[in-house]
Amino acid sequence: MTALLRISDYRLDFETFDGAVKVLDGVELELAEGETLGLVGETGCGKSVLARSVIGLLPRTARVRSGAIAFDGEDLLACDAAAWRRLRGHRIAMIFQDPMTYLNPVLSIGRQLGDVIRVQHAAPGAAAAPALTSAQVRARAVELLELVRLPDAAALLARYPHQLSGGMRQRVLIAMALVGTPRLLIADEPTTALDVTIQAQVLALMRDLAARLRLACVMISHDLGAVAAVCRRVAVMYAGTIVEDASADELLRAPRHPYSRGLLAALPDIDGPHAALQGIAGSLPNLLAPPAGCRFHPRCALASERCRRERPVLRPLADGAPLHRVACHHA
Ligand SMILES: Nc1ncnc2c1ncn2[C@@H]1O[C@H](COP(=O)(O)OP(=O)(O)OP(=O)(O)O)[C@@H](O)[C@H]1O
Ligand SMILES: [Mg+2]
Structure with a gap:
């Protein structure tokens, strides 16, 4: 595929x-159509x-040092402003952590969603068509709110962001992200502001949308348990690089990178709420002068001379599932 x-x-x-902060260090990642x-x-x-690299929203101080990002055959690192206007919000969409930051408190949900629908309709790359009527915009808005399973969608259009719960607001943002029928949706910690039950519902909604659309x-x-429950695959990142990439089942059952094992051990145990929350000793390295070799070695119990010298590359395991890849000399 x-x-x-x-x-x-x-x-x-x-x-x-103070100098160059070496934030991303040889990231390797692939995603198939419809994959979660x-x-x-x-x-x-560096998540x-x-x-933000994939949606072209990097600060001006960012410097790409090497590598390539290809989306649907297009070189994203070569996109100019016009190319991004064609892609962002249309082919690639993103939702962020705090919905209140992205919703205007003084405009109704219907007005805000309607604006996105109108702008998208008139966008470059969209099929040239006559302007939408208010009834068409409204119908599309209702359709999108129903798609994200908001009850009583028609009545919701007249309401304002503060009249909605956190989970409902996040669903509205997902609806807005879907206006352009994107092929890729990136959700950056969409649920951290929500309680655990609502968080699980929002993630499950995204999984269902991924399958349906x-x-x-x-x-x-941050929550390995929450995403592993809804995503088919999980990639673990440490200090700017992907250290392990596996099916969610495989990662929970048999994590191979020492850092992933630490993350897994830090998951609260459902059976024993009083069990101590075991973290990973130490903290992320200073990225102005990151450690040579494996960036995890200063925190790793298995670190050897080779780890201090040679940067491990992400590669399939000799004895693991075919899609299980790990960047560790000791995996
Ligand atoms: N504009 C910037 N200038 C300098 N350093 C930056 C800038 N933006 C981010 N960084 C640094 O890049 C690193 C990665 O930041 P990033 O926000 O991607 O982390 P994250 O994994 O998303 O963390 P979180 O889970 O807290 O959201 C951090 O060390 C951060 O300090
Ligand atoms: Mg972040």
Whole structure:
């Protein structure tokens, strides 16, 4: 199967007053059409910077050092502003953590969703068509709200963001992201502001949308358990690189990278709520001067001379499932 998204050897620094912060370090990632992928890793490991690279929303201080990002055969690193207007919101969409930041508090849901529908309809790349009537816009808005399973969609159009719960607002944002019928949806921690039950519902909704619309979905989270429950595949990121990539089952059952094992051990045990939450000792390295070799070696119990010297590449396991890949000299 050909990949919808293919990221290879992608390196990115940020220019800062103190020097180059080496944030992404040879990222390797592929996603097929309609596939759901969870992207997990502790805060600061580069999940959002990677996501923003795929939607062309990097700060001006970002410097791409190497690699390629291909989406549906198109080279995203070569896109100019016009190309991004054609892709972003149309072929590739993204939703963010805090819906309130992206919803206008003084405009009704119907007005905001309607604006997105009108703008999308008139966008470059969209089929040239006469302007939509209000009734058409309204019908499409209702259709989208029903798609994200918001009850009483017609009545919801007249309501304002503050009249909705957090989970409902997140669903509205997902509806907005779907206006352009994208092929890829990236959700950057869409659920961290929500309670656990609502969080699980929003993730499950995205999984169902992915299946129904044949939409590839990247769900970014700190919470390995939450994304592994809904995504077919999970990629674990550490200090700017993918250290393990496997089916969700395989990753939960037999994680092979020492960092993934640590993440898994840190998951709260459902059977024993009083069990101590075991974290991974140490913290992310300073990315102004990241460790040579494997970036995880200063925190790793298995670290050897080779780990300090040679950067491990993400490769399939000799004795594992065919799609299980790990970047570790000791896997
Ligand atoms: N504009 C910037 N200039 C310099 N460094 C930056 C910039 N943006 C992000 N970084 C650094 O890049 C690294 C990765 O940040 P990123 O936001 O991608 O992490 P994350 O994995 O999304 O974390 P979180 O889980 O907290 O959202 C961090 O060390 C961060 O400090
Ligand atoms: Mg982030």
